[in-house]
Amino acid sequence: MEDHAAARAAAPDRPGASPLAFDNSYARLPDRFFARLAPTPVSEPRLLRVNHALAERLGTNAAALSTAAGVAMLAGNRVPSGAEPLAMAYAGHQFGQYNPQLGDGRALLLGEVVGTDGVRYDIQLKGSGRTPFSRMGDGRSALGPVIREYIVSEAMAALGVPTTRALAMVATGDRVLRQDGPEPGGVMTRVARGHVRVGTFEFFRNQGDLDALRRLADYVIDRHYPTLKTAERRYHALLDAVVAAQAELVAAWLALGFIHGVMNTDNCGIAGETIDYGPCAFMDRYHPETVYSSIDLGGRYAFNRQPQIAQWNLARLAECLLPLMADDPKDAVADAEAALSRFAARFDAAHLGRLRAKLGLATAEDDDHALALDLLAAMADNRADFTLTFRRLSDLDGADPAGDAPVRALFDDASAFDAWATRWRARLARETRDDATRQAAMRATNPAFIPRNHRIQQAIDAAYDGQMGVIDDLMAVFSRPYDDQPAFAAYAEPPEPHEVVQQTFCGT
Numbered sequence: 001m002e003d004h005a006a007a008r009a010a011a012p013d014r015p016g017a018s019p020l021a022f023d024n025s026y027a028r029l030p031d032r033f034f035a036r037l038a039p040t041p042v043s044e045p046r047l048l049r050v051n052h053a054l055a056e057r058l059g060t061n062a063a064a065l066s067t068a069a070g071v072a073m074l075a076g077n078r079v080p081s082g083a084e085p086l087a088m089a090y091a092g093h094q095f096g097q098y099n100p101q102l103g104d105g106r107a108l109l110l111g112e113v114v115g116t117d118g119v120r121y122d123i124q125l126k127g128s129g130r131t132p133f134s135r136m137g138d139g140r141s142a143l144g145p146v147i148r149e150y151i152v153s154e155a156m157a158a159l160g161v162p163t164t165r166a167l168a169m170v171a172t173g174d175r176v177l178r179q180d181g182p183e184p185g186g187v188m189t190r191v192a193r194g195h196v197r198v199g200t201f202e203f204f205r206n207q208g209d210l211d212a213l214r215r216l217a218d219y220v221i222d223r224h225y226p227t228l229k230t231a232e233r234r235y236h237a238l239l240d241a242v243v244a245a246q247a248e249l250v251a252a253w254l255a256l257g258f259i260h261g262v263m264n265t266d267n268c269g270i271a272g273e274t275i276d277y278g279p280c281a282f283m284d285r286y287h288p289e290t291v292y293s294s295i296d297l298g299g300r301y302a303f304n305r306q307p308q309i310a311q312w313n314l315a316r317l318a319e320c321l322l323p324l325m326a327d328d329p330k331d332a333v334a335d336a337e338a339a340l341s342r343f344a345a346r347f348d349a350a351h352l353g354r355l356r357a358k359l360g361l362a363t364a365e366d367d368d369h370a371l372a373l374d375l376l377a378a379m380a381d382n383r384a385d386f387t388l389t390f391r392r393l394s395d396l397d398g399a400d401p402a403g404d405a406p407v408r409a410l411f412d413d414a415s416a417f418d419a420w421a422t423r424w425r426a427r428l429a430r431e432t433r434d435d436a437t438r439q440a441a442m443r444a445t446n447p448a449f450i451p452r453n454h455r456i457q458q459a460i461d462a463a464y465d466g467q468m469g470v471i472d473d474l475m476a477v478f479s480r481p482y483d484d485q486p487a488f489a490a491y492a493e494p495p496e497p498h499e500v501v502q503q504t505f506c507g508t
Contacts, residue, residue, distance in 0.1 A: 018080030019064035019073070020123060022111035025223065027084040029215060034086040039076030039108050040129025040139065042185065044173025047071045048468060049150065049475075051167050054191060057115045058123075058167070065168060074189050075170045076108070076128040083111040083123075087131035091206055092199030092266030093316060095300055100206050102199060102266050103133025106141060109195065120223060122195050123167070127187040140176045143169075144460045146186035147471065149277040151459065153190075155451040155478035156274055161252045162245075163274040164192040184464065193273055196220055198313050199266035201320035210323055217324060224271045235324040239339045243314055245272025247343050250310045251350035255358065256450065257283040257386035259303045261293035268313040281501075282450040284494045286379040286386040292453070292501075307351075311343045357445040358390050359424065360398075360438040362431060371427060375420050382411035385494045387450050394442035396421075398428040398435045447481040448492050453501035455491060 026033070047070075052062045064070055072078035079085060087104035094102075108131065110123045126149075127141030150166040157163050172185035196216070204212040221228050221238055231237040249272050253260065260267070261279035269275045279293030288304035296302075301309060318336035326332035355372040356364065379389055392407045401421060408414035431438065455474060462470040477488045485491075495501070 017069070018082050019060045019067075019070050020080065020082070020111075020113050021059055022080070022082030022084070022123075023114055023120075024082075024084050024111040025120070025219070026088070026109065026112065026122075027086060029219060030212070032089070032209075032212065033216070034088050034109075035103075035132045036084070036086050037108070037131060038079050038085055039125055041077040042075050042170075042172035042174055042187070044171075045071050045075030045077055045187075046171045046173065047074065048169045048171055048186075048463075049471065050074075051154065051165070054165055054167050057117060058113050058121060058191070059116055071170065073110075074125070074168045075172065075187055076125050080110075085110050085125075087133055088195055088200070089133065089203055090197055090199040090266055091203040092197070092264050093202070093313075094264045094266070095296070095298075098202075098206075101133065101203070104131055105134040105137050106131070106139040107190075119193065122190075122192045124190045124192065124195065125187055126190050127172075127185065138176060140172075140174070140185050141187065142176050142178050142183040143171060143186035143463065144183065145278065146188040147460050147463055148456055149188055149190070151456055151471065151474055151478065152277045152280065152451045153274075154475065155481065156258075158479050158481050159256060159447060159450075161256070161258075161274060162249055162272055164190050164269075167191050192269070192271070192275065194220075194224055194269065194271040195275075196224075196270045197266050197275075198268040198270065198317045198320075199264070200270075201317055202265060205320040213320060214324055217321065220270050233325070235321050236335055236339065239314075239318055239321050239325075239336065240342070242270055242272070242317060243339055243343050244346055246310045246314060247307075247346035248272070248350050249274065250306050251347055251354055253306060254303070254351060255354035255445075256447070257286065257303070259283065259290060259292055259301070260306065261291075261296065261301055263301045263306060263309045263313065265313045265316050268310070268317075270317075281453050283386045284452060284500070285383045286376065286389070288376070288380060307344075307347050310347075311340065314343060315340055354445070358393075358442065360394070360428065360431075360442045362433055362438075362441070365427070365430070368427070371420075371423060374423075378411065378416040378420050382413050382416050384410040384417075387447060388492070388494065390446040391443075391448050391492070394439055394446050398431075398438065399425060401425070444482055448484055449477050449481045449488070451478055452491075452495065454495040454499040457501055 047066055050062045050065050055062050055065055073080045085108045087108055089103045091100050092102050107124050107126045108128045112120055112122055114120050130139035146169045150169045153163050153166045157165055167189040170187045174185040175182040176185045217235055217238055225241050228234050228237045259281050267276040281292035283290050290303045291299050318340055322332040325335055352369050356368055361368060389410050397403055408417050411417045459470040459474055477491050
């Protein structure tokens with residue numbers, strides 16, 4: 001493990017010209033919202049990859065970030081002018097148990113940038129050293145989790161799901177000690193519309209700090225939900241908006257077979273983005289109770305429980321907002337319960353809409369939900385691959401089953417698919433679109449490529465051997481997940497038995 005005392009003794013380079021134009025709003029909140037400190041320098045920073053398109057959106061470019069000064073900033077060795085690095089304070093329920101103080105234990109918010117699209121983005125270093133919230137952690141990250149988050153978050157963005165983004169990854173030249181021994185260290189630059197979490201509100205509720213709760217709620221409204229500033233009951237409207245955003249987000253996850261893995265309240269973002277790609281995974285074979293996280297021993301965050309957990313997390317947010325919603329506690333509780341009750345309907349509508357699109361249905365009929373659920377049940381019973389089933393279904397003829405072999409081959413008992421496909425085609429017969437139009441629409445919602453666990457692990461292993469080309473191939477493939485890309489057809493295939501990754505880890 002690196003020598004932390006020596007690292008702390010060094011100071012980041014003095015502020016100089018910055019490749020990013022910082023305009024920081026969170027740093028203007030009271031000091032109890034965060035701890036100000038500089039990142040801890042690393043010994044030999046080396047830029048591994050930078051996200052060209054995202055850099056342009058942030059008003060800079062890859063060339064500026066690739067200079068010595070740019071790399072020093074991305075590694076935490078230099079605090080650029082305009083940056084105001086801080087570790088955010090928050091609490092959270094972890095696997096249902098409340099922890100009153102978590103905070104950014106291995107991340108620092110450098111500051112904020114208003115992008116060329118007019119959106120304000122957080123620029124955060126992950127793995128940049130110890131903070132007052134690190135507890136027993138070293139504040140660092142192994143290179144493997146950096147690579148994993150870089151790949152998966154960018155794949156998620158290309159899939160069209162709200163998510164934090166990856167701007168750059170840097171090798172530190174230092175070693176960190178993890179479960180399998182010393183590993184090379186890394187720092188990732190994460191970009192997000194915001195890092196305020198349900199747990200941020202819980203932090204102040206636990207302290208009985210009503211003034212901070214109000215300041216935080218007003219900040220979130222101003223930054224993320226500005227149309228609510230003139231709402232008659234703005235805090236009611238805020239809760240309702242976050243409920244709607246989370247319902248849409250989780251519906252998007254389930255439509256892609258994604259399992260977050262650690263849906264603690266400190267990983268539930270108020271802005272409605274997917275945040276924290278630690279023990280996450282996209283399913284290969286479909287089963288609703290699938291769990292990948294090495295620490296989720298009870299299956300709390302299994303695939304099919306994600307909507308329930310999202311609503312549970314939102315209930316914790318509602319508890320924090322109660323004092324702001326009404327003077328009479330009974331009125332506040334009634335209003336909060338009404339907002340929370342709308343989650344199920346919003347999720348169900350969003351999820352069913354996505355399932356209809358995956359099945360090629362442009363119109364709505366009462367039995368569509370049962371049709372979709374019956375396919376999923378047949379997939380689970382017959383160990384069919386989630387992504388390939390829907391992708392190959394996109395290519396089938398709407399009337400003739402003669403070409404069904406590619407889908408049938410995914411089912412242990414092909415007759416289970418045959419029985420379902422007969423019902424599906426009867427339903428398609430009541431649609432008005434021609435086959436070609438339907439197939440194109442299905443391909444636009446059923447990806448050919450997802451970041452499968454075994455491919456990510458291969459990329460990490462290759463990078464540890466000094467070969468970055470595998471990462472480049474994956475990034476190229478995942479940038480166009482809905483295109484066929486024949487040259488990369490192998491990347492669409494599920495793992496061989498010896499390649500299956502059974503568990504994923506958080507990286508701390």
